[in-house]
Amino acid sequence: MVQKKSKSSVAERQQEVVNSLKKLGTDIYDQLDQGVFPTINMPSRSTENINYDPVTRQYILGERVVSRSARNIRHVKPFTQLAWAAMFSNELTTKKKTSTLRDVYYSAQAYEMTFTDQQESNNIITDLETVTGFSREDFHIFPEERSAIFGDLTIGYTVPGYEGKQLNLTSHPDGVLIGPALTTSEFINTKANKVIAIEKGALFTRFIEENVHNKHNALLISCGGQAPRQTRSFIRRLQKELNLPVYIFTDGDPWGMHIAQVIISGSANAAHLRDLNTPDAVWSGVWASDIVEYKLPTDPLDEVDIKRLYELAKDPRYQNDPLWQREIKMFLKIKKKAEQEAFSRYGLTYIVDEYLPNKLEGKPKSS
Amino acid sequence: MAQTFEEISASDFFYRNRDIAGFTNPSRAIFVAIREIVENSLDAAESQKIPPEIFIRLSFESEATKDTQIYKLHVEDNGCGIPPRFIPSAFGQILYGSKYKLKQTRGTFGLGGKMSLLYGQVTTHQAATITSSTGDTNKIYQFKLMIDIQRNRPIIIDRKVLINKDGWRGTIVEFSLEGDYLRAMPKILEYFKQTAMVNPYANLTFVDPKGRLYKFTRVTTIMPEPPKETLPHPYGVDVELLQRLIAITECTNMTDFLRRHFHRVGEITAQKFLEFSGLTPSKNPKKLAHEEIVKLTQNLKKFKDFLPPDASCLSPLGEELLRAGITKELNPEYLVVHQRKPSTYGGHPFIVEMGIAYGGGVPKTGSFVIYRFANRIPLLYDEASDVSFRVIGSMNWRRYKVSPDMPIAIVVHLCSTKVPYKTVGKEFLADRAEIRREIANELREVARQLGHFLTRQEHVDREKKRISIFSKYLPRIAQFAAILAQRERIPDIEKLLKSVQKYGAEEE
Incomplete structure (x- = not known):
């Protein structure tokens, strides 16, 4: 697996992607040319080979390597699909076109490389990520779901037709989609001194209306539930390249807690990839202890919630910060959960005027 | 009244x-x-x-x-x-x-x-x-x-x-x-x-x-040997028949009577039998008392050393004609025909012939198509009551890689001097142990051969599929790799394809 340091320059990274695809093609080509069945090696993504790495503070793949050989009747089709996906990605990257996972599924049919279903084509793209060590967004393949950003950040586009054009991310009051054009842009400048990532779109809109970006000098990001990979990688860039602290606000339940955790430590599904997580980001709430402290209206935890809490308690990602275990214990103790909207019982602006400042400063509730 | x-x-x-x-x-x-x-x-x-x-x-x-x-x-x-x-x-x-x-x-x-x-x-x-x-x-x-x-x-x-x-x-x-x-x-x-x-x-x-x-239209002019007339076999005789034979016979002693009027009874067998049943060989059959006739009938059935009836009185179709007939009407992809050796039930000789046809013109109906024949007559009614239907139904077909959803037709032909019909209407065969056994053995024989064919077929199919998979994908791998590597020439994969054909079967 190719290990890479994080690079700021978008163009440079694109060159690396193209080179790695070319290298993959050349490897296959040379093997065929020598009259042998080509083989591709890649780290195994089986659960036994996914380990938590305390240094990078994310899941990574272990030593185990799987070999895919065109000699094997069961491998030859996925092998061909992988070669096709590499070729297709190469075309996207060099021509600076973007595509979606759904698009990949249909494009394959033009080459008579029909995938059985969407899942099969998604798996092949994941294989390609594993082989090259780049994420699909690097190959210009994006998922359907989008999240948004709002705040004082000026970016410079690199997408064809917009090269050199700049945009300030306060230009549109609904926020700006975190899509291919944005994630491939260069950061020009910002006055913000922090990033606030919010689980739900409704609260993101509320924050903009309440002028949170000015009051707290923040860039606001709507995750739209579990943050898409491009959003996670974008948050990481904001943190690494602009040195901005990242605060995450989610619902006060095990699921919200885990949304924050995936931004911080990454997911097991993406263990073959680097540079998607932001280890220094902070989960600011809603904590189980906030529920108690702010006397929020609650719902009882159901069986699935409780089962999930026990799972999370054992998860290695929840071991490095005592906060996690403390909050898991608190959830299990009070057996209650609360949504971000629960603050509305104290008025529409309470969350912005009282709760948020306290949490950003790491203070308990001001009495 | x-x-x-x-x-x-x-x-x-x-x-x-x-x-x-x-x-x-x-x-x-x-x-x-x-x-x-x-x-x-x-x-x-x-x-x-x-x-x-x-x-x-x-x-x-x-x-x-x-x-x-x-x-x-x-x-x-x-x-x-x-x-x-x-x-x-x-x-x-x-x-x-x-x-x-x-x-x-x-x-x-x-x-x-x-x-x-x-x-x-x-x-x-x-x-x-x-x-x-x-x-x-x-x-x-x-x-x-x-x-x-x-x-x-x-x-x-x-x-x-x-x-x-x-x-x-x-x-x-x-x-x-x-x-x-x-x-x-x-x-x-x-x-x-x-x-x-x-x-x-x-x-x-x-x-x-x-x-x-x-x-x-006929496909051959070859015809089976016509059956020869035969004498009744001792095992198949009843009192009435014995009395009729006594009435018409010209023989004046028991040895001659037995030799003359019964199937496969010679000098030695006749003597042994008379000893067995305690009758003097010189006795005039016309002098037998009524009780003696009844006793004689019983002994004829009890005596173990009569030779089994021969099959010259039967006229089975033979494997060649059966094959020709089934091929002509069903045109199957694969066909096994087989004829059993003659056997007997209750003194009546019989022969079972069978054919099992697979694919081609044989329709897929979800169950086996059964063609039943007795003395070259098709039996079209009451299939479920027929002994062959039961034998076919109770067979363990999985052993032979056969399942009822395959296009399979089974042709059963029973030849006998006395077909055990259950009714005058010639509709189905009664369940006689001897006949059931012969049908079952015959069915196993043809099913075994069909099983071999299906296994072979499976191998051939798998091999064909293998080769087609490799010939579909290898050229594309070569094409995609050439584009990625930015080379003009597409690598030659003929050698690889050949090696798949040669050693393909061993790898699985």
């Missing part, structure tokens, strides 16, 4: 009980009538080893009731013909016939053909016309006949002698009957198809009331 007793004749009996001969309803009746006459024709040709040439025409005459019509049935064959003096009795007297000897025949009782005429007569009140010539005279005899049902005697209405200019030989039977052809049609057509299957040396032509022509 005084009870009256009266004797009824055989024809009267069947007139009153025509259900037991198969004339249950108008649709069944027309089917049975055609079948009986056609079978007589086949027998007439086969007995002389003449490849049968049979023309059947059923024509509409008039409406009868709401659901039935009057039809005229015309059946013409090229068989041996009937000498004129026998014609009236052969067609106008029930239970009169040439089939009371011990050899394999289609009919059993000399009943079917006459029953058909009788049925025609009672439903239409018209005379039947029989035209026949044995070919060795220059005359053709034509009789118009009716049956005196109460007396079981033929009534000759008219008799003509025609000049046989072209040396014609054969028999034409023509009579009217009531029936429901529309409803009977599927069975009748099925009957012809199946008859063609086990008589591949016969030409059958059928013209139906709508004028549609169905032609079943």
Whole structure:
């Protein structure tokens, strides 16, 4: 697996992607040319080979390597699909076109490389990520779901037709989609001194209306539930390249807690990839202890919630910060959960005027 | 009230009980009538080893009731013909016939053909016309006949002698009957198809009331050896038969009597048997007391050392003809045929022949298609009651890689001097242990061969699939790799494809 340091320059990274695809093609080509069945090696993504790495503070793949050989009747089709996906990605990257996972599924049919279903084509793209060590967004393949950003950040586009054009991310009051054009842009400048990532779109809109970006000098990001990979990688860039602290606000339940955790430590599904997580980001709430402290209206935890809490308690990602275990214990103790909207019982602006400042400063509730 | 007793004749009996001969309803009746006459024709040709040439025409005459019509049935064959003096009795007297000897025949009782005429007569009140010539005279005899049902005697209405200019030989039977052809049609057509299957040396032509022509053409002129007449086997003898034999015998001692009148009994066997049953060899059979006859019958069944009946009185189709017949009618992708060695039940010899056909023209119905035959007659009714149906159903097919959803047809042919029908209507075989065993063994034999074929087929298919997968994908890998590597030349993959073909099977 190719290990890479994080690079700021978008163009440079694109060159690396193209080179790695070319290298993959050349490897296959040379093997065929020598009259042998080509083989591709890649780290195994089986659960036994996914380990938590305390240094990078994310899941990574272990030593185990799987070999895919065109000699094997069961491998030859996925092998061909992988070669096709590499070729297709190469075309996207060099021509600076973007595509979606759904698009990949249909494009394959033009080459008579029909995938059985969407899942099969998604798996092949994941294989390609594993082989090259780049994420699909690097190959210009994006998922359907989008999240948004709002705040004082000026970016410079690199997408064809917009090269050199700049945009300030306060230009549109609904926020700006975190899509291919944005994630491939260069950061020009910002006055913000922090990033606030919010689980739900409704609260993101509320924050903009309440002028949170000015009051707290923040860039606001709507995750739209579990943050898409491009959003996670974008948050990481904001943190690494602009040195901005990242605060995450989610619902006060095990699921919200885990949304924050995936931004911080990454997911097991993406263990073959680097540079998607932001280890220094902070989960600011809603904590189980906030529920108690702010006397929020609650719902009882159901069986699935409780089962999930026990799972999370054992998860290695929840071991490095005592906060996690403390909050898991608190959830299990009070057996209650609360949504971000629960603050509305104290008025529409309470969350912005009282709760948020306290949490950003790491203070308990001001009495 | 005084009870009256009266004797009824055989024809009267069947007139009153025509259900037991198969004339249950108008649709069944027309089917049975055609079948009986056609079978007589086949027998007439086969007995002389003449490849049968049979023309059947059923024509509409008039409406009868709401659901039935009057039809005229015309059946013409090229068989041996009937000498004129026998014609009236052969067609106008029930239970009169040439089939009371011990050899394999289609009919059993000399009943079917006459029953058909009788049925025609009672439903239409018209005379039947029989035209026949044995070919060795220059005359053709034509009789118009009716049956005196109460007396079981033929009534000759008219008799003509025609000049046989072209040396014609054969028999034409023509009579009217009531029936429901529309409803009977599927069975009748099925009957012809199946008859063609086990008589591949016969030409059958059928013209139906709508004028549609169905032609079943022979694929061979080779015919099975006709059966030889045989003596009764000791195991199959009852008191009545023994008494009749004693009545007609000219032998004056028991040894000669046994040797002369029983199948496969020689000097030594006869002596051993007489010792076994405590009879003096010199005893005159005509002097046997009634109790002694009963005792003798019992001993004949008990004695273990009689040789089994030989099969010269049977005329199985043989593997070659069975293959030809099945191929002709079903045109399967794969076919196994096999014939068992002769066996016996209750003193009656029998032979089981079987064919199992796979794919090609064999339809996929979700269950096995079963073709049952007895003495070359298709059995079309009551399949589920038949012994072969049960044997097939209880077989462990998975052992042979066979499942009922495959297109498979099973052809079972039983030949015997006495087919164990459950009814007079020749519909299904009774469950006799000996016959069941032979059918089961035969079924295993053909199923085993089919299983081998299917396994082989599976290998070939898998190999074909393998090669097709590699030839589909390898060129693309080469193409995509060349584009990625930015090379003009696409690498040569012929060698790789060849190696897959060569060593492919070993890798799995």
